[in-house]
Amino acid sequence: MPNAKQGMRLDLRTLILVLCALTALVMLCASYFASYRVQRQLLIDHALEANRVYAAKLAAITETYIRNALQQLAFSAGVQRQQLADSAALRAETDRVLGQSMAFNSTFVIDANGVLLSVSPAHLRHLVGGRMQSPGVEEALHERRPLVSTPYVSAANNLVVTLSQPIFGADGRYLGYVAGSLYLHERNILNSLLGEHFYKDGSYLYVVDSQRRLLYHPNPQRVGTVVQSNSLINQLGTLRNGTRQLSNSQGVEMLAGFATVPSAGWGVVAQQPLTRTLTPLGDLILNVVGTSAPLALVGFLLLWWLALIIAQPLWQLAAGARTMDSPETAEHLRRVPAWYFEAAELKRALLFGLNLLQERIGRLNRDAQTDPLTGLVNRRGLEFSLALLQAEGRSFSAIVLDIDHFKRVNDNHGHEVGDQVLRRLAELMRSCCREGDLLCRTGGEEFLMLLPGAGLEVAANVAERLRLTVQDTPVEPVGAVTVSLGVARWDAKGGNEPADALGAADRALYQAKQQGRNRVVHA
Incomplete structure (x- = not known):
């Protein structure tokens, strides 16, 4: 027992x-x-935003190139209209346009009947005098306006995209056009702009036109092919920029950021395999x-x-x-x-x-809802607060603001000084708000203040006080900066959504920008 x-x-x-x-x-x-x-989502969000910013930057660079190239061609069109009958002068001008920069692989002049009058480089001059019947020529002759063509096979059997400017006589009569071409299967300015990828983390770029045809791809064999199955490319025509997690045409799950080139209708996509993005996660968990x-x-x-x-x-x-x-x-x-x-x-x-x-999970959640630079609430925290105010039926006023000419600060003083200006603005916002107000950083230099229970007049006074405080507070070494502010109010009994008030405040901010900046406009 x-x-x-x-x-x-x-x-x-x-x-x-x-x-x-x-x-x-x-x-x-x-x-x-x-x-x-939490760490997995942070890695994904960071990769998506980095790809979006990178795609937007390269889209802006490509847009600048196209505008500059069309401007060069416009100047040349003004010269060529006075010498269409002088073959030597035409040849000299096409040589000049080709040689003055790396903008084109070839330049040429075609009259109103589609006859090639001049072309550079010299090895293509055996085509002079012939009538060109390629899709790009017919498109330019038909449109008679500054044009970025869709890709086509030229008379010299090259896959090309042409940029063209019409030539009009002094009497307004259409005389033809001057154009420059990019050989998509050879070295061109598009390769130079996009080929050296800044990120070395497995990301890569590609460019497609409005017909889903690849204009640039790290794999040269795919240039000129049409992408058949890609949900992002299906929507590029309706979206200007953004991020998307998707499977590409090869079935690989990707984290993509994209932007469009407005003048050409091209889409620039920077993407990275999801598996490559999550590679550091194993080391992070091992450290934990x-x-x-x-x-x-x-x-x-x-x-x-x-x-x-x-x-x-x-x-x-x-x-x-x-x-x-x-x-x-x-x-x-x-x-x-x-x-x-x-x-x-x-x-x-x-x-x-x-x-x-x-407490540990709460700390991670707080970190996920806080902007690390300014200490203000980020978009995720803003969405939570808006949902809470709507659920409680509490009216609020919204003040949307951003720093005037902030790009000059970054360009003239560098991003470190720009970050210092953002942190200083966050401090001034705290000094001008009430206890219980929500301060949020919604974008680069864009901020938002939510004032629960405040009327439009009170919010306008707060916005004006903040504007004057920022204006009168120099930030070394930048000096004085200014902000433009838009104010709107959401009435819990009005029947609309909180997002409507934020949209109204955004529009008021846009009006403040249009009216000269450094001012408060309320909806």
């Missing part, structure tokens, strides 16, 4: 130890999973495990000791139960620590561990 009781006592203690160990393991696994999910493992070991030893303490009163109570007939049993039981006290201590320890986990 004693052996059986001894075995029961050991089994109970083992059960408590296993329970404690499983509890600690579950908390650790939950902590690791939360860390993994390495940091928490010693603490977990200490915690396990502590739980083991607590399990012994919990089992000891049960053993003493069992010993007292075996000697119920002894006079000393009552006193002995009174000296046994109360079972519920020990249970409460265990519960408190577990709740303490749970609180630590919740």
Whole structure:
């Protein structure tokens, strides 16, 4: 019988130890999973935004190139209209346009009947005098306006895109056009602009036209082919820029940022394989495990000791139960620590561990909703606050603002000084707002203030006070900067959405910009 009781006592203690160990393991696994999910989303968001910014920058560079090239051709068209009958002068002018920059692979002049009057470089001059019947020529003759053609096969059997300017006589009569071409399968300015990829993290670029035809791709064999299956390319005609997580035409899951070239209708897409983006995640999780493992070991030893303490009163109570007939049993039981006290201590320890986990998850959530540069709320936090205000039925006023001519600050002083200006503006916003107002950074130099319960007049006064404060507060080494502000109000009983008020404030900000900047306009 004693052996059986001894075995029961050991089994109970083992059960408590296993329970404690499983509890600690579950908390650790939950902590690791939360860390993994948050870090994974942060990596994806960062990659998407980096690709979007990079695509937008290259789209802007390509747009600048096209405008400059068309301007060169417009000047040449003015020269050529005076000398269409002089073949030597035509040849000299086409040579000049080709040689003055790397903008084109060839330049040429075609009259109103489609006859080639002049061409450079020299090895193509055997085509002079012939009538050109390619799709690009017919498109330019038909449109009679500055034009970026769709890709076509030229008379010299090259896959080309041409940029052209019409030639009109002094009497307004159409005389033909002057054009420059890019050979898509040879070295061209588009390769030079896009070929050297800034990021070395597996990202790559491609450019498509409005007909889904690839104009540039890291794989030269794909240039000129039509992309058949890609959900992003299907929508490039209706979207100016943005981000998308998708599977490309090869079935690989990608994180893509995109932008369009307005004058040509081209789409620039920068994308990176999802697997490459998440490669650092393994090291991050290992670091978390390495940091928490010693603490977990200490915690396990502590739980083991607590399990012994919990089992000891049960053993003493069992010993007292075996000697119920002894006079000393009552006193002995009174000296046994109360079972519920020990249970409460265990519960408190577990709740303490749970609180630590919740605090850690809460800290990660706060970090995910905070702009790291200014300390203000980011877009994710803004969306949460708007949803909360709408659910509570609380009206608010919104102030949308951005820094006037902020690009000059970055261009003249560098991005580090630009970041200093953004941080200083955030401080001034805090000094001008009320307790309980929400301050948010929504974009590069774009900010938002939510004033719960404030009327339009109060919000306008706050906006004016902030405008004057920013205007009168120099930021070294930039000096004084100014902001333009738009104010609108959302009435919880009005039946519209909070996003409508933000849109109205955006439009008011746009009016402030149009009216000269450094002013407040309210909807």
